[in-house]
Amino acid sequence: MTAATDRTPAPGRIARVRALAVDHPTIAIGIAMLAVVVLAGALAPLLWTVDPQTISPANRLRKPNERFWFGADLIGRDVYSRTVFGARVSLLVGLGVAVAAIATGLVVGLLSGFVRWFDAVAMRVMDGLMAIPSILLAVALIALTGASLQNVIVAIAVSEVPRVARLVRSVVLSLKEQPFVEAAVAAGTPFHLLLIRHVLPNTTAPLLVQGTYIFASAVLTEAILSFIGAGTPPAIPSWGNLIAEGRTVFQIAPHIVLFPGIALSWTVLAVNLLGDGLRDALDPRFVSRTR
């Protein structure tokens, strides 16, 4: 009896999660697909078959076989092992950009929502940032600061901040009109409590959805930046770098481009599916429209 109740606080939650997965199968599919990538990245040191940095000219451009599962690249490195390690770079960039952009955007958005003079300045800067194509802004930043993983994350995050800031600002502005917030203000609720109890909880759902989209677009952008030579240093096996290395020989050895390309598309698809599912599940406006 007690043993059973000890274990039962979960059923309600498990049932709810299961219902969510049944109502929005894309969430479950997205998580499952993403789990494969996360596992590949986490277990990369166990999963590789040939040391990813070993150069063996004898095996250059080798087609996929039982030793080189995805074939070998221009200087005979194993494409499979490098692709597995590439998962780490992509996940790190996706997560890093999402966290950095949301943290910065949250602060800017909150300040804009509450401080009028700040709002006027910040929103004009955000308008300007949004008019600059994100890839080009990142290219310029990386050209000026030098190519490193950290600089790549910052450069991509900068152009994602305006969207987060605007989202948070609009949530704050609509909340300020709500009776329960007006009541809380009238009752003399200190500002930090107002923030923690009323404002922040209302931003989590939209930010979660926005975060998945930022993650997906950051993974894509990092690959594009590496591909055009303005991203992660070439020594790091990111998927964009692997594809860039195969560019010149791709007609005779397409496997160098294709396998990292599939890994990249798979990851972005997983996060997009998760994001679409979360948006449908969390956005009350959308639910009322479809049912």
Added chain:
Amino acid sequence: MISYIVSRLLATIPVMAIVALIVFSLLYLSPGDPAAVLAGEQATSEDIERLRVVLGLDQPFLTRFGQWSWAVLTGDLGTSVFSNRPVADLILQRMEPTIALTLLALALAVLIAVPLGVVAAWRSGGIVDRLAMGLAVLGFSLPVFVLSYLLILFFSVQLKIFPVQGYRPLADGLEPFLRHLALPAFALGIVYAALIARMTRASMLEVLNQDYVRTARAKGLSTVAVLVGHALKNAAVPIVTVIGIGFALLISGVVVTETVFNIPGVGRLTVDAILRRDYPVIQGVILVFSGVYVLVNLLVDLSYALFDPRIRY
């Protein structure tokens, strides 16, 4: 109407001014010494000093910004560090292939996405809808360069229908021009098409259960007349808006597509500038592309009146 156009035109000036300020400030905001980073690791200290003077980093911020803005306003985007030629000339020379590729991708995307989105909404929940929306998610997730390589492998290497790479100007004849641009335009347009198809479907769904659509049907209009003449026309404003916002996808995509297909456009110029650490060229390209983006969205704003007679300026 004219006063509205003028006021919207004037409203783009502060946005462009802020874009210019941001692009210009990057040189000063970046941590460390940009001249040293741009000069590269093998550079001598004289090289770095020379670059510092070329970039104007030896002068105070405001003086330099004043000179630079005035130069930009008179059409002078600076001088390439690599070739010593005016950046504006370099960009103008490369403009034709980029404009051709972008316009073709835009046309392809709209022609594929709008009918697909309309049919998906009309038969929502049906096979076409599921297929179209599945393809749209896939289109979002397939990186431009991966799609490009798949297309080349299939259509150029296997079937030999299209050339693998390269560009032929329109002056060489329409057929070789289109043959060279078909694959890059398709690869570039797909993400854009996915975005437009989703918005078309969502916007049409809102309109289709309105009373006037039912009335149009009841008075015996054909399905096509109802869908296009009544529903699509009323659903157009959000669709046109997303076409404007999504134009950024084309600008980013052009850099990649031109690299994969070896097209000598502005995107290729950018990639070459990155490899040569030619910052004035990068700066000029950003300014031009941002200007185009702002302009496209201005046109989108102005086009609302065409679709919705209730919008009068």
